[in-house]
Amino acid sequence: MKVAKxxxxxxxxxxxxxxxxxxxxxxxxxxxxxxxAPGKRYKTDTKMTDLLIQIGEAVVRGEAYEHVxxxxxxxxxxxxxxxxLSASKLMEQIKADLRQKIENYRHxxxxxxxxxxxxxxxxxxxxxxxxxxxxxxxxxxVSPLDAGIFVTDEPGNAQILQESYKKLQQLKHRSGVLVxxxxxxxxxxxHIVTFPRGGSDITGSIVAAGVxxxxxxxxxxxxxxxxxxxxxxxxxxxxxxxxYREMRELSYSGFSVFHDEALEPVYKARIxxxxxxxxxxxxxxxxxxxxRDHRDEPVAGIASDTGFCSINxxxxxxxxxxxxxxxxxxxxxxxxxxxxxxxxxxxNMSVILRANQLEGGKEQRIxxxxxxxxxxxxxQIEYGLALIMVVGEGMERAVGVAAKATAAFAKANxxxxxxxxxxxxxxxxxxxxxxxxxxxxxxxYEAYFHSKxxxx
Amino acid sequence: MKVAKxxxxxxxxxxxxxxxxxxxxxxxxxxxxxxxAPGKRYKTDTKMTDLLIQIGEAVVRGEAYEHVxxxxxxxxxxxxxxxxLSASKLMEQIKADLRQKIENYRHxxxxxxxxxxxxxxxxxxxxxxxxxxxxxxxxxxVSPLDAGIFVTDEPGNAQILQESYKKLQQLKHRSGVLVxxxxxxxxxxxHIVTFPRGGSDITGSIVAAGVxxxxxxxxxxxxxxxxxxxxxxxxxxxxxxxxYREMRELSYSGFSVFHDEALEPVYKARIxxxxxxxxxxxxxxxxxxxxRDHRDEPVAGIASDTGFCSINxxxxxxxxxxxxxxxxxxxxxxxxxxxxxxxxxxxNMSVILRANQLEGGKEQRIxxxxxxxxxxxxxQIEYGLALIMVVGEGMERAVGVAAKATAAFAKANxxxxxxxxxxxxxxxxxxxxxxxxxxxxxxxYEAYFHSKxxxx
Numbered sequence: 001m002k003v004a005k006x007x008x009x010x011x012x013x014x015x016x017x018x019x020x021x022x023x024x025x026x027x028x029x030x031x032x033x034x035x036x037a038p039g040k041r042y043k044t045d046t047k048m049t050d051l052l053i054q055i056g057e058a059v060v061r062g063e064a065y066e067h068v069x070x071x072x073x074x075x076x077x078x079x080x081x082x083x084x085l086s087a088s089k090l091m092e093q094i095k096a097d098l099r100q101k102i103e104n105y106r107h108x109x110x111x112x113x114x115x116x117x118x119x120x121x122x123x124x125x126x127x128x129x130x131x132x133x134x135x136x137x138x139x140x141x142v143s144p145l146d147a148g149i150f151v152t153d154e155p156g157n158a159q160i161l162q163e164s165y166k167k168l169q170q171l172k173h174r175s176g177v178l179v180x181x182x183x184x185x186x187x188x189x190x191h192i193v194t195f196p197r198g199g200s201d202i203t204g205s206i207v208a209a210g211v212x213x214x215x216x217x218x219x220x221x222x223x224x225x226x227x228x229x230x231x232x233x234x235x236x237x238x239x240x241x242x243x244y245r246e247m248r249e250l251s252y253s254g255f256s257v258f259h260d261e262a263l264e265p266v267y268k269a270r271i272x273x274x275x276x277x278x279x280x281x282x283x284x285x286x287x288x289x290x291x292r293d294h295r296d297e298p299v300a301g302i303a304s305d306t307g308f309c310s311i312n313x314x315x316x317x318x319x320x321x322x323x324x325x326x327x328x329x330x331x332x333x334x335x336x337x338x339x340x341x342x343x344x345x346x347x348n349m350s351v352i353l354r355a356n357q358l359e360g361g362k363e364q365r366i367x368x369x370x371x372x373x374x375x376x377x378x379x380q381i382e383y384g385l386a387l388i389m390v391v392g393e394g395m396e397r398a399v400g401v402a403a404k405a406t407a408a409f410a411k412a413n414x415x416x417x418x419x420x421x422x423x424x425x426x427x428x429x430x431x432x433x434x435x436x437x438x439x440x441x442x443x444x445y446e447a448y449f450h451s452k453x454x455x456x
Numbered sequence: 457m458k459v460a461k462x463x464x465x466x467x468x469x470x471x472x473x474x475x476x477x478x479x480x481x482x483x484x485x486x487x488x489x490x491x492x493a494p495g496k497r498y499k500t501d502t503k504m505t506d507l508l509i510q511i512g513e514a515v516v517r518g519e520a521y522e523h524v525x526x527x528x529x530x531x532x533x534x535x536x537x538x539x540x541l542s543a544s545k546l547m548e549q550i551k552a553d554l555r556q557k558i559e560n561y562r563h564x565x566x567x568x569x570x571x572x573x574x575x576x577x578x579x580x581x582x583x584x585x586x587x588x589x590x591x592x593x594x595x596x597x598v599s600p601l602d603a604g605i606f607v608t609d610e611p612g613n614a615q616i617l618q619e620s621y622k623k624l625q626q627l628k629h630r631s632g633v634l635v636x637x638x639x640x641x642x643x644x645x646x647h648i649v650t651f652p653r654g655g656s657d658i659t660g661s662i663v664a665a666g667v668x669x670x671x672x673x674x675x676x677x678x679x680x681x682x683x684x685x686x687x688x689x690x691x692x693x694x695x696x697x698x699x700y701r702e703m704r705e706l707s708y709s710g711f712s713v714f715h716d717e718a719l720e721p722v723y724k725a726r727i728x729x730x731x732x733x734x735x736x737x738x739x740x741x742x743x744x745x746x747x748r749d750h751r752d753e754p755v756a757g758i759a760s761d762t763g764f765c766s767i768n769x770x771x772x773x774x775x776x777x778x779x780x781x782x783x784x785x786x787x788x789x790x791x792x793x794x795x796x797x798x799x800x801x802x803x804n805m806s807v808i809l810r811a812n813q814l815e816g817g818k819e820q821r822i823x824x825x826x827x828x829x830x831x832x833x834x835x836q837i838e839y840g841l842a843l844i845m846v847v848g849e850g851m852e853r854a855v856g857v858a859a860k861a862t863a864a865f866a867k868a869n870x871x872x873x874x875x876x877x878x879x880x881x882x883x884x885x886x887x888x889x890x891x892x893x894x895x896x897x898x899x900x901y902e903a904y905f906h907s908k909x910x911x912x
Contacts, residue, residue, distance in 0.1 A: 248802065248803070249801070249802055252775065252802050253802075261773075264772065264773065267772075310878075312879065316720060316723075317717070317720065319708065319794070319796075320794070322789055322792065322793070322794045323785075323789045325785055325795070325798070326782055326785035326786050326789050329779075329781055329782035329785065330782050333778055333779045333782050336778065337778070338775070338776070338778045339781070340775075340800075341799075341800050342781070342798050342800065343797075343799075343876055343877065343878040343879040344796075344797050344798065344876065344879050344880075345705070345879045345880025345882075345883055345885075346704065346705055346708045346709075346716075346880065346883070347704070347880070348879040348880045348881075349879055350878060350879040397871065399865065399866050399869055399870065399871050399872075400866040402862040402865070402866075402872055402875065403859070403862040403863045403865065403866035405862075406858040406859035406861075406862045406863075407859045407862075407863060409855065409858070409859065410855050410856040410858075410859035413855055414855065415853065415855050416855075416858055416877070416878075417878055418877060418878025418879075419858065419875045419876070419877040419878060419884075420799055420800065420875070420876065420878070421799065421872070421874060421875040422766075422799040422806060422872075422873055422874025422875060422876070422887060423768065423799040423800050423801045423804040423805055423806040423874075424800075424801025424802065424803070424804045425804075426801075427801055427802070428875075429801075431878060
């Protein structure tokens with residue numbers, strides 16, 4: 001069986017609903033459908049989730065929200081009308097349910113937000129089930145509570161509980177097509193709790209792992225995953241196959257197609273993922289698998305991300321001082337700061353981290369503590385760093401991979417601020433100034449992929 | 457004024473003593489001479505220091521040592537005879553002094569070793585002073601106690617005390633040529649304590665800093681410092697100039713010409729160092745200075761060292777776990793282990809360290825603790841790693857430096873296990889398997905220096 005998850009743009013309108021129905025009908029193996037909330041229909045459109053957040057914020061501030069609530073209902077009603085569905089009963093239900101949630105959680109901002117946001121997916125799943133039934137499918141809405149998606153009780157940051165998987169397994173034995181809303185689960189105390197970013201992907205992945213699906217299909221609005229961000233390189237190469245490890249490194253460092261946290265359940269259960277296009281389901285898509293033949297393709301992709309900074313400390317004979325690095329990391333930990341990398345020289349150590357973590361006075365506190373407690377000769381914070389990750393299973397044993405990258409930088413006259421290679425077997429990291437990062441990515445793309453034809 | 461330090465081979469025989477005297481006579485600015493113990497005269501010769509260690513070990517084991525003590529005296533007597541010196545009184549003094557030391561410290565191994573080893577330099581300085589006087593120089597032996605070299609009281613690992621510098625300053629006002637033994641100082645409780653490896657270099661550097669010398673001359677047995685180890689590359693390029701930072705990185709990672717710890721006092725006092733050849737004092741030698749023009753020569757040298765290992769741990773979503781790296785380093789610190797570098801990926805972290813630190817059961821204890829306390833998915837220790845350091849002031853802004861190195865590796869078909877660049881402004885580090893390290897160094901030498909003529 002297949003678990004098919006449809007992203008926001010795939011379920012944004014009646015037209016998109018029809019495409020989804022067509023996809024579901026065309027393969028009897030597609031027995032579980034996970035849906036997002038309606039996304040944008042056009043560039044300046046507002047996502048359902050954002051409307052719901054507006055309601056929540058108005059409630060918290062004690063402001064009027066009825067007009068936004070009407071807009072929410074109208075959005076669903078518009079889809080229903082376009083599908084020629086009699087959905088007035090569902091619309092009444094949705095309205096009543098939203099009012100109930102507002103009433104229940106009026107004084108608990110986090111719970112209110114989670115409940116309202118989750119309703120976007122929840123009601124869309126109900127509408128999808130109704131539509132699939134209307135065209136003759138034996139479809140059923142299944143709530144996450146009924147399915148068995150139990151999560152930790154931290155609003156906005158739910159983590160799946162292991163006991164869920166046993167319950168989810170039973171979904172296999174249900175008949176027909178099951179429509180499950182993405183993005184949220186239930187805590188053991190009965191509260192709705194949403195997953196972190198990429199939430200619907202996470203639901204799909206959990207359900208696929210739970211039922212032991214043959215494949216987890218992730219329907220989105222692109223034909224495939226590209227080897228590099230298409231907003232940086234025009235019409236870049238499409239990936240036919242990529243491994244879990246490659247996907248994870250790429251997602252972490254800037255690829256937004258498939259969120260890294262969503263990969264864990266299918267990775268552990270070794271369920272292949274296929275990323276496909278709702279608007280062009282005939283395209284083969286990109287397969288995310290455990291192994292690929294990487295002899296001809298040592299590099300799978302190039303990702304980049306900005307907004308990093310480097311804390312650079314130097315101290316003569318630092319290298320002789322047992323505990324120096326540990327103490328420096330302890331100071332960051334005390335401030336709740338996570339870091340990416342720690343390149344070091346004999347008398348120097350740098351810590352690369354996301355710059356936004358140093359806001360709110362943390363920067364000065366950290367500088368002061370490092371100066372006072374570690375007696376360094378010098379400390380400087382360098383902002384405006386970008387990290388570029390070259391990712392590929394063939395990296396570890398491909399002698400020329402590093403040479404190709406550094407030659408590309410040299411040719412483009414781009415200075416490398418940092419290189420980190422050696423721990424991960426599938427990636428190599430470069431640090432450059434933010435203002436040259438796109439240029440650097442293009443130079444790397446040129447070096448690794450230029451001479452090759454895009455795969456059909 | 458100049459402080460001139462002469463290494464073991466420069467003071468190993470009567471012939472070498474004559475060369476030293478000639479060097480001292482040829483420049484009235486050479487007012488302070490620091491001497492090592494007699495080194496090897498030929499390849500299979502035994503160094504004075506090793507004879508003294510033999511005595512110490514025999515004493516500790518309660519074995520006979522008289523014959524070794526005679527060999528020690530004979531070594532000095534041989535030099536004296538060759539210089540046609542009447543030194544029988546000094547020989548009697550040396551013998552009595554050694555017996556006294558053995559008596560005093562018979563039951564304290566560390567003190568005994570320090571006192572005996574230090575006597576090698578001490579008595580050689582006395583002999584040198586006697587010889588310089590005999591040829592008409594106004595020369596005086598000055599003991600480190602008299603000079604004011606006060607150190608911490610840790611046998612074999614003395615660190616200079618800051619109060620020394622005030623006392624040392626007064627040496628400037630003494631007349632004639634002062635001959636000071638290298639390698640040791642006195643603790644505030646009056647004990648002889650030796651410096652760590654490179655001890656005579658340290659004494660010379662401290663004295664040069666103390667008197668504010670115009671230059672610290674370090675006489676050895678090579679015409680200059682080479683840009684790479686001459687036992688790996690035949691007849692390599694000589695360095696005319698190198699900065700303190702470059703020298704320190706090179707010394708740390710395998711260059712034995714000038715010990716890194718010896719650099720600190722002159723580095724802080726900004727006193728230029730000139731490394732010269734006792735056997736060819738006309739050669740210009742290598743200058744170690746604060747700044748050099750590195751536009752044409754971004755790279756100064758290539759050093760390598762073997763005997764490293766890498767502890768590689770991986771854990772899914774490691775990157776989300778604040779404190780992971782700190783805890784890992786804490787475990788190593790608890791075992792008193794120092795590390796070199798910590799390259800990291802998203803789900804991986806490696807710690808590079810000297811492999812001999814894992815002996816004596818530490819390896820298993822560390823593996824157990826990392827597994828138990830950090831719940832890693834995998835931990836492996838990879839032995840047989842070598843580190844190669846490419847060092848140069850022009851590194852930071854020279855776009856092509858990394859490209860040249862990685863291209864050289866690729867051309868030589870050598871796999872790079874690790875690259876660490878970015879924290880130090882003057883070095884770039886590569887990890888390779890030990891069995892290809894010499895080949896890798898030769899490939900790098902070829903890439904950076906081949907087309908250039910050796911400097912005269």
